[in-house]
Every structure is written in structure tokens, then in C-alpha cells.
Amino acid sequence: MNIKACIFDLDGVIVDTAKYHFIAWREIALQLGFEFTEQHNERLKGVSRMRSLDILLEVGGISLNATTKEVLAEQKNLNYLTYVLQITPNEILPGAKEFLLEIKKLGIKTALGSASKNAVTILNRLEITNLFDAIVDGTMVTKAKPDPEIFLKGAEMVNVNPANCIVFEDAEAGIEAAIAAGMKCVGVGSPEFLWNANWIIPDFKTLSLAKLYENI
Ligand code: BG6
Ligand code: MG
Secondary structure, three states: OOOOEEEEOOEOOOEOOHHHHHHHHHHHHHHHOOOOOHHHHHOOOOOOHHHHHHHHHHHHOOOOOHHHHHHHHHHHHHHHHHHHOOOOHHHEOOOHHHHHHHHHHOOOEEEEEOOOOOHHHHHHHHOOHHHOOEEEOOOOOOOOOOOOHHHHHHHHHOOOOHHHEEEEEOOHHHHHHHHHOOOEEEEEOOHHHHOOOOEEEOOOOOOOHHHHHHHO
16 A cells, blocks of 8 residues: 555644543542442543433443533543643653654655544643644534544645544544544554554554564
């Protein structure tokens, strides 16, 4: 395959925000009177904000009307933002920035494909917004992952055929979205959840374009 673009998920690939999502969602659960564990939190990875709330409510065995759900989702986000607004460039996961710089230098397009509506705020906090030729976030799509819309939009924005794109993802829904988009996918993290990916790496620490070509 001729790699012309790399499309990166944000949460769990470039920065570990799952811990902040967890703290913020757990607070909502406690308010509603039940425990929300880190294991439950695994189910929220890659999933949209509203779908996350639905999963949380399912865990607590609670059903709420749409207006109350909107209020809770907004409250969770305000809580989440107090952590996000303190993120520093030190929180970029090891090797991610170096890999972005390497592929850019070699003429490969870079795009972000994140379900998060806070993606631009997070990239700005990490001071890496300028490393992306295109940014697609949760405010720009109508269909969440595993629908391929996010990644197809990213490919279109950098003017690259999906067959020449590689997606980097840490969540099952994201890997499914990449496959549905007709792209190859590198799973970042533990093989346990990423069996569907074309290749799995624990992190970006030792990744290079040459290694990517060898394994994809
Ligand atoms: C994804 C995260 O990237 O973004 C999910 O993996 C999160 O956990 C989703 O729910 C939406 O994020 P936000 O910032 O719009 O609430
Ligand atoms: Mg993710």
C-alpha cells in the first residue's frame, strides 16, 4: 500500500483523556446514587457523549427523559473541561508528536478524526494543532463511529483516497469505522480490545514510517 495520509483518533491515541472522562462521569453516577467503575468506563471509549450517558444510565439501571439527559451531559462536560483546561504539552503520549513530525516531513498528510466536541480545545492545550492538515471532530459529523463518516471526511479534506489512508485508533468502534471507510487501521494499546486492527502497537515510542510499511 502507498501511504498518503495518516488519520489519528485523539482520546487514547494522542493523549490519555479517559481518566478525566472517568472522573467526570463517575461524579454524575454518584449524584444519581450508584457506583461507576473503571471497568464500566472501558465501554465509553470512542463512544459519543450522549451514547456514553446512555451506557452509564444502563449501568445504574436508570431511565431519564431527554431534557434531563441533556442537562446531565452538559454538567459532565463542564466538569470534564475543568481537567481538560489544565492539560499541558507534557501529556502528549510518548512518541506521538515525533511520529507526526516525521511523517509530515516525508510529505504524508495528517488528519485528526475524533468523536470529541472538545478536540480543538485539547489540541490547542497540547500545542499541536498546527501538526494537522485537517481536523474532523464531533461537531462536524452527524454519524458517530463505528460509522465511517469521520474518517471519510478527513480523507476528503486532505484530498487522499481512503485506500491510501491509515487510521490510528484505540477503540473498537473506531477500528470498525476505519474498516468501513476502506482504510487500514493500526490499533494503539492493549491487543485485548484491538484484535480487529491490521496491526497493533503498544504506543508510538518506537514507531517510524519504515516500520509502519513493514507491518501494514
Ligand atoms: C471520544 C472518547 O474520543 O470522544 C469518548 O473516546 C468521548 O470517551 C467522546 O465520549 C466524546 O467526547 P466529548 O469531549 O465530545 O464529550
Ligand atoms: Mg479513542
